[in-house]
Amino acid sequence: MRYLAKMRGTTQSPPRVGPAEIFWSWLGSFLGIAAVAYLHYGMLADSDLLMIIGSFGASAVLIYGAVKSPLAQPRNLIGGHMLSAVIGVTAYQLLGSQLWLACAISVATAIAVMHATKTLHPPGGATALIAVTGSEKIHALGFLYVLAPVGAGVLIMLLIALLVNNIPKTRRYPEFWY
Amino acid sequence: MEEHSNQVCRAVDLTDRDIYEAMRDIPGYLDITPGDFREIYQVAFRKALERLQQPVAVADIMTRQVVSVGVDAAVVEVARVMAEHGVSGAPVVDKDERAVGVISEKDFLTLMGAGEHRNFMEVVAKCLSAKGCVAAPMKRQTAGDIMSAPAVTVEPDATTAEVLTILEQRNINRVPVVDRTGRLMGIVTRGDLLKASGRRGAP
Numbered sequence: 001m002r003y004l005a006k007m008r009g010t011t012q013s014p015p016r017v018g019p020a021e022i023f024w025s026w027l028g029s030f031l032g033i034a035a036v037a038y039l040h041y042g043m044l045a046d047s048d049l050l051m052i053i054g055s056f057g058a059s060a061v062l063i064y065g066a067v068k069s070p071l072a073q074p075r076n077l078i079g080g081h082m083l084s085a086v087i088g089v090t091a092y093q094l095l096g097s098q099l100w101l102a103c104a105i106s107v108a109t110a111i112a113v114m115h116a117t118k119t120l121h122p123p124g125g126a127t128a129l130i131a132v133t134g135s136e137k138i139h140a141l142g143f144l145y146v147l148a149p150v151g152a153g154v155l156i157m158l159l160i161a162l163l164v165n166n167i168p169k170t171r172r173y174p175e176f177w178y
Numbered sequence: 179m180e181e182h183s184n185q186v187c188r189a190v191d192l193t194d195r196d197i198y199e200a201m202r203d204i205p206g207y208l209d210i211t212p213g214d215f216r217e218i219y220q221v222a223f224r225k226a227l228e229r230l231q232q233p234v235a236v237a238d239i240m241t242r243q244v245v246s247v248g249v250d251a252a253v254v255e256v257a258r259v260m261a262e263h264g265v266s267g268a269p270v271v272d273k274d275e276r277a278v279g280v281i282s283e284k285d286f287l288t289l290m291g292a293g294e295h296r297n298f299m300e301v302v303a304k305c306l307s308a309k310g311c312v313a314a315p316m317k318r319q320t321a322g323d324i325m326s327a328p329a330v331t332v333e334p335d336a337t338t339a340e341v342l343t344i345l346e347q348r349n350i351n352r353v354p355v356v357d358r359t360g361r362l363m364g365i366v367t368r369g370d371l372l373k374a375s376g377r378r379g380a381p
Contacts, residue, residue, distance in 0.1 A: 011213025012194065015202040069209035170205035 028064030032160040055126035080121025084110035088131025237334035240364035269354040279325030
């Protein structure tokens with residue numbers, strides 16, 4: 001019965017943040033996503049390169065919306081995305097004929113490696129998955145995917161996070177670098 | 179969570195309400211639940227208690243620059259050294275730096291006519307009752323003649339709790355710290371214990 005009892009939960013949801021926090025979360029994520037999206041659609045539209053992938057939306061939640069979270073720190077943001085990108089591309093290239101297996105292996109391995117390297121960053125799981133499920137354009141990048149869109153994109157978003165999150169008195173970022 | 183609780187932790191229990199309110203007062207989104215915080219708090223509290231209850235070795239708190247006197251030193255010289263360094267007692271050492279006794283203000287008071295309580299007011303009372311204040315007999319004596327011997331000593335791995343017991347039972351204020359061969363390494367006074375208790379919790 002202990003097993004089922006655990007499913008009831010033990011505590012309550014944390015309090016709602018104040019309006020200022022909501023405003024700065026909105027502004028930071030607007031600017032961060034605007035930067036990578038503008039590069040993608042405005043400057044690289046006709047090239048084979050990409051600058052934005054879906055997992056950046058998830059990173060924005062953390063680095064602009066939960067700036068104190070260990071999951072949102074630079075070590076996790078950069079390490080989590082880039083390690084997961086390597087794992088995702090490798091999984092696609094080795095197991096591309098069994099896509100369902102490549103998907104599962106890429107995400108599960110990304111989580112394990114992020115844990116082992118203290119770089120756990122939830123959007124990393126999406127970055128690994130996108131390397132497998134992504135468009136022809138993404139598959140064509142090969143391991144370049146690790147540097148762009150992934151590496152370059154997260155560095156731009158990190159820069160915006162450093163600039164915006166340190167403006168309000170009640171916010172600071174990061175808590176730690178490594 | 180139950181297994182982390184103990185009597186002491188319960189005594190300082192925080193309510194979920196306290197934690198929730200604190201989380202609301204701290205600006206920004208905290209990526210933990212009130213339950214997480216309570217668990218961290220209880221475990222951390224227990225660890226802090228364990229840390230404070232850790233025995234502290236005498237070697238960590240003793241005074242290493244000891245004012246000591248030779249066993250052959252004239253009493254007047256001993257008095258001068260103690261006065262100069264502002265100490266109320268000092269270990270007496272032989273030629274090999276072995277602690278053979280301790281000399282303190284109490285030993286002087288005894289010589290000056292203090293009775294069983296060995297305190298200064300006894301000497302004053304005696305002086306005023308016209309028998310005369312006689313420090314004179316001390317003049318030809320040496321540290322070895324008037325010291326308390328043998329010295330009550332401890333080794334450097336003794337704990338502060340053990341030293342405290344010795345000080346209380348013997349009604350003394352300091353113990354020399356000596357190595358296996360009895361050689362003087364330092365001294366622990368009541369003051370040292372007090373300082374250490376302020377720094378690291380109760381001895």
